Amino acid sequence: MRLTLKDLARELGVSTATVSNAFSRPDQLSAELRERILAEAQRLGYQGPNATARSLRRGRTGIIGLILADRLQYNFEDPVATRFLHGVSEVFDQQNVNMLLLPSRSEFYLGQSFDSLADGYIIYGPPRDGRILDKVTARRKPSVTVDFNLEGVRSLNIDNFAGAHLAAAHGIRHASGQIAVLGLRLISDATQISRVGDQPLTTAEESVSRRRLDGYQAALLEAGRELNPDWIWNAPESRYELGYQAAREALLCTPRPELLLCMSDRLALGAVAAAQDMGLVIPDDLKVIGFDDIPTAAYQRPALTTIHQPQHEKGRQAARMVLGLNNRSRDIVLDARLIVRDSC
Amino acid sequence: MRLTLKDLARELGVSTATVSNAFSRPDQLSAELRERILAEAQRLGYQGPNATARSLRRGRTGIIGLILADRLQYNFEDPVATRFLHGVSEVFDQQNVNMLLLPSRSEFYLGQSFDSLADGYIIYGPPRDGRILDKVTARRKPSVTVDFNLEGVRSLNIDNFAGAHLAAAHGIRHASGQIAVLGLRLISDATQISRVGDQPLTTAEESVSRRRLDGYQAALLEAGRELNPDWIWNAPESRYELGYQAAREALLCTPRPELLLCMSDRLALGAVAAAQDMGLVIPDDLKVIGFDDIPTAAYQRPALTTIHQPQHEKGRQAARMVLGLNNRSRDIVLDARLIVRDSC
């Protein structure tokens, strides 16, 4: 059987309170007694207070939950997510906080409700199932939404509208012909590439991508140009292959687009490959602008012109917000900036 | 004040047991009553059983701890680690298991002992502080060590010796001149690049890298050649810049090495860049072989010849082992294989 604090107390002939103090509040007992207790614990193989019991009693666990919009694995695959997590973990590391990774599969929350284990939540992207959000907000624990907004919860975003605006404005300065957009999650529940046309789009509140689209459109409008929904493609996920596929479709249309505005670098990199495989030269025959500024965007030849968003810093900020280390502003919006390289 | 199961029971005029069953064991009560309870819970804003209390009572949490050898952030940065986590999370996703990421900072375990929260552990790489391992093994929970071995704990490794042997054997078939090794964590507590010389090395038990070194040496010996410790450089971490720096040092020596055996692809990619910056042409002037086969190794020009290790599969296996889904063999060793590309 497992040793408990009580066993140890009995063995030593002291009270459980004292043993507890020996581990958790050294100032409450004499150094000498504490020493004796710790030594005995060591000898008997007692590993310290049971974390579950302690959490129950104390009302907190030292764990922050990260609710990830996508499948868990996606977040280890996509450099955008990875860099965000990297930033979060940097702060958690410093603060001795544990990170519980929670996918947003609804079975999880609706059934098991492990969620109450965490002292707070970072919600990275809008969960597919909205009921999860209800659950989290009902807990009234410190929470931060990232890349979307939720009534009554602090949020952290980049300025997607402005970023997209920069991209489009730069793009049309260099391309006068047809423009196509490779969008990301513009349509709920899509599972494959599709031309947007008259399908209903997500709203600006719930989606980063929609705000990017609005940014593109505003810039075009200001230049007296227009973006027909038929020239917008939607990808359900930010993946190279989907970018390749969508770009291929777009580039086979007439008139062939001269500018591709892509809502992620991974889509853009796929698009570049597709163009090259069709014998097009970038940026001469086709200009491509990405979004995110992932590391590969800079390595790639031609290097990708894109919008930089500070993912790592975003992660750090999110962590600081949820831990209450950042009590200044309520909502935070970080800047996005244009990085001009070779593709446009 | 927070609602508890008891409050809900009182409100409804039923027993706490019934309410508990409504949430956790639907078959124990009439569908009708359950419905009523759930509805009332919804109405009052009761979010389901408190996870901490439930865990205390049940003795398990549905959480698996991942003890990461390095700083937490390193694991989101290094593609080798990332792909491993990706594999783990794939299985956890399916099995409705939560993943608690634990860095191996000792303060954590020695003081707070949050560790007992987990139902089991995957220990990815040897923690810097060995006492952590004592703590974990003392808990007697299902555990798996990855990339190292620990008495009494199931382990998962790739065949590092064989992999390195393949690399070296291939290398000397194409290069007859001087050979240099860019090693990884061959020396404990190193914090920067250093030439190994007569510094003491880690043992084969505790380190992947040492087994790789043995593999290199065995292959060279079989070919009647030798590897002088003066031609081995050590990097404390697998990073591009360290590879660059070490390679630069090595390539400035006389005779200039013709073959670089690198213990990670990131080191190798840095080495390639260093060589190119020195005006060397790969593979004509210098041959480079990496280890890991990270995605970039294939993209890069010249594409990197390297040893493939199935990181994703390794993650899946580790997850299956710790969850007891894999009751066949005790220890597992996965194959590594040579991928010949352009750099050698």
Added chain:
DNA sequence: TTGTAGGCGTTATCAT
């Protein structure tokens, strides 16, 4: 099918 009650292992409060 539903209710009663003891205990999971701690820690905080209040005595002594």
Added chain:
DNA sequence: ATGATAACGCCTACAA
């Protein structure tokens, strides 16, 4: 400085 004791919120025999 140390001890006694009552929670923390839930689950599960067992009884009804």
